[in-house]
Amino acid sequence: MGFQRIMALHVHDEAEYQAYRDAMLPILHFYGGDFAYDFTxxxxxxxxxxxxxxxxxxxxxxSEAVMDAFFNDEAYLSVKQRHFDASVTSATVIGLHETE
Structure with a gap:
């Protein structure tokens, strides 16, 4: 079983948001995570x-535990503070659920 987080954002600075994605992706992959769907x-x-x-x-x-570890990782939090907070007006968790 895996675990999936569904998110909705309002991105106001696309370039800075892309810098966030570029910087956080190696950390996400370290935890075995990945983006499954991504829509503008x-x-x-x-x-x-x-x-x-x-x-x-x-x-x-x-797993949910791995997701929690990722979002609490100091390296991720540093990237988030540098790039995400500067590029995203709002973030909404639409859903959290187990996957097969």
Missing amino acids: VSKVLKSKTNSQINRVFTIDFP
Whole structure:
């Protein structure tokens, strides 16, 4: 069983967000994680949040414990602080679930 996180973001600085993705990807791969789906969206038809959304993606992990370890990793948190916080207005967790 794996574990998947479904996310929605409002990215306001594409170049800085790409720097975040480039810097965090080796850390994500170290934990056995990867992006399964990644969409840039232009129109949201329904949402439970008032935040704007222009990016939707899924991240797959081997387990929930591994996902938690990744998001608490000091190297990841440093990358997030440097690039993610400077490029993303809002982040919404759409879902978390086990995968087969």
